Amino acid sequence: MENKLPAWDDLRVLLEVHRSGSFLAAGLTLGLSTSTVARRIGALEKDLGRALVHRSSQGAWLEKEALELIALAERFEQSLRAHRRDGGGGSPYAGRIRISLPDGFLTGAAEAATRFRRLHPETLIEVISELRFVDLSSREADMGVRGGRSSSPVLVDKPLGEVVxxxxxxxxxxxxxxxxxxxxxxxxxxxxxxxxxxxxxxxxxxxxxxxxxxxxxxxxxxxxxxxxxxxxxxxxxxxxxxxxxxxxxxxxxxxxxxxxxSLRFYLTMHKELRKVPRIREFAKTFETVFAEYLATQAEAEAFSRRRPGGGRR
The missing domain is CATH 3.40.190.120 (Osmoprotection protein (prox); domain 2)
Known part of the structure; x- marks a missing residue:
């Protein structure tokens, strides 16, 4: 008999066990009892015809072969999140925008979000600053500010300008x-x-x-x-x-x-997102805010050169 295809509900439980390291912690995160987590994992192992998780008093760990399922579950999870962000009501601007950027750009992103929501209050904007840049090609975020061009064929880069x-x-x-x-x-x-x-x-x-x-x-x-x-x-x-x-x-x-x-920065996003109205228009708003900052930067540099001492404060 052929093995059944794994159900998303069971994959989600396996993913959380992998992340949290125990059935108890996974159950607390998912709102399930420990016995339900164990039952879901058991059902998944039965469907696939092999052991996936080992338990001990120190926690739970996955077989090496199970990590392929974890990668599949993570991709599916990211796709679901992206689909939810893309969805909305009757307005083409309804939905979420998720932007990832370096710490120093948070104020600019907040300003862009403020301006954009004055015109489109139905849009929800998430600004994230992380030590690890999120994977834009797999839609972990809708757009990101990067200090160099991307190498992925599914991403496009819009030059923002050079920061001095x-x-x-x-x-x-x-x-x-x-x-x-x-x-x-x-x-x-x-x-x-x-x-x-x-x-x-x-x-x-x-x-x-x-x-x-x-x-x-x-x-x-x-x-x-x-x-x-x-x-x-x-x-x-x-x-x-x-x-x-x-x-x-x-x-x-x-x-x-x-x-x-000086450092050159780019606004990077997935090719498909250029057709989404709220993504396209928010990108324009962010570019405007960044251009205003560059103008302020040029003004500060010019003023510094005019002062006695070439920039002495």
Missing amino acids: SGLYASEDYLSRSLPKRFLGADDYREQDFVVEDETPRGQGPAQWLIHRGASRFPFRSNSMEARLHAAKGGMGLVMLGVGTEKQHPELRRVRLETPLP
């Missing part, structure tokens, strides 16, 4: 550690820097600083809010997009002998 960064510090730190407010080629080793956590491949702004002799990093965090708080408290120099300093008057920009590298 500067180094900033509090008056207290500058008075103590950098009264000249100028960072020369030989000054990096003597300064404290507030940076992101190390990236898996040893990339990112901290590496640029290390290449110039920096070695003192008293505070690391993947949260922009935490880094700003530390810098405002006098813990060191922090990297910040030029133009956003107006939101942080406690920080002063430092002049640099070697300018920081």
Whole structure:
């Protein structure tokens, strides 16, 4: 007799057991009793004709062959979420938009969402900032801001522009550690820097600083809010997009002998989503907000060059 195809309800239970590591925890998440979880797993194993899960006093773990089912369940789960976001009422703008981006873009995304919902209150917007970029090709999110072009053939990238960064510090730190407010080629080793956590491949702004002799990093965090708080408290120099300093008057920009590298960003989304009205229009709104920021950045740079000392604050 041929094995039955697994039912989604049973796959969902298997997926939660894999994620939580026990029948009890999976049941609590799904609103099921432990015995019901065990019964569902047993039914799935019977349908497929092989053991999938082992239980012990330390928890539950899956057979290696069961991980293929986990991958299938995750893809199906993502497809269901995307389908629910795409659905809506009579309005073409009804539904959800999920955007993934780096921490420093949260304020811009919130501004875009505010403007968009004034016109389309039926749209629900989810803004997520994660250490791991979500998989846009499998529709974990509808769009994302990326620091480079995607390699997937199902994704499209719209250039947003280049962000110029500067180094900033509090008056207290500058008075103590950098009264000249100028960072020369030989000054990096003597300064404290507030940076992101190390990236898996040893990339990112901290590496640029290390290449110039920096070695003192008293505070690391993947949260922009935490880094700003530390810098405002006098813990060191922090990297910040030029133009956003107006939101942080406690920080002063430092002049640099070697300018920081600019970063080009893209708005990336699945090809199919360009036809969805709310996705297409929200992308335009986000692009407008980003363009306004770039204009502010250019204005700040021009003003900095006009001031005596070439940017002394």
